[in-house]
């Protein structure tokens with residue numbers, strides 16, 4: 653067992669965090685992630701979300717992308733892991749809510765059969781977390797992001813217009829009660845299963861800005877590993893609300909830091925991003941990607957030569 657501040661992890665979890673570019677700032681320049689855009693549907697309506705685009709609770713707003721079938725996603729993973737061995741995490745982050753799409757589970761099942769040791773990551777609004785958790789555990793999802801924008805239903809009721817729960821629409825505070833309970837119960841159960849949790853929170857001036865510390869306290873009690881406070885991008889029903897300033901966001905992060913570790917290096921990835929989080933290869937030219945492939949091959953060859961040479965010198 654290895655200890656890190658308030659956490660004790662087995663060797664496996666420790667390695668997963670150390671190689672996760674979002675959970676460990678030191679990992680971001682050495683290891684990459686790949687997102688599979690297999691999950692188009694969502695089961696709630698956040699007021700800052702324009703549903704033609706990717707889920708803004710995790711992704712960059714205003715971005716459309718091609719949806720992959722699970723078989724296409726597997727093919728993409730095969731190619732990427734062979735070309736870019738620094739990719740250590742496969743994630744599903746939209747463009748809708750991963751837990752509201754059966755394709756998420758199918759894609760991860762296919763990938764797991766071929767890559768038994770790759771880290772699986774996912775982001776969700778948490779509505780279906782208690783019910784879907786057994787499937788996530790079975791697939792070996794190791795890291796999970798739950799977006800919590802309020803732990804008070806009166807506040808969450810202003811942020812989310814409705815939730816669609818088991819085919820029934822619950823609006824405002826009524827929907828918020830269901831969602832918050834499922835998020836918190838789901839996190840507790842996931843932590844008991846050894847899943848390492850990140851909480852994302854969208855900072856919405858005038859609505860939840862005075863409340864985010866309460867979220868930090870609530871997630872600390874539930875052993876959440878890290879929190880990522882993101883700035884509102886005014887759009888949709890919240891187009892009239894201003895974005896927080898960088899100083900306001902930083903002050904909120906500082907106020908939450910005593911309760912839960914803060915992620916400050918998020919790059920607001922696309923739901924189809926891959927590569928290092930600072931260098932999205934989905935947006936690169938073929939030529940640039942090829943150069944990176946050649947560089948990786950050369951580095952590997954050099955590493956092998958050095959190992960061989962050292963081996964000979966030692967013997």
Ligand code: CLF
Pocket residue numbers: 673674685686687710711741742743744745773774775797850880917918919920921929
């Ligand atoms: Fe993807 Fe998110 Fe997993 Fe990372 S992203 S599902 S935890 S593997 Fe990372 Fe990208 Fe920020 Fe997300 S930098 S948007 S926090």
Ligand code: SF4
Pocket residue numbers: 694695696697698700701702703706707708709710747748749777
């Ligand atoms: Fe949009 Fe994501 Fe909210 Fe769903 S959970 S409504 S995709 S921001």
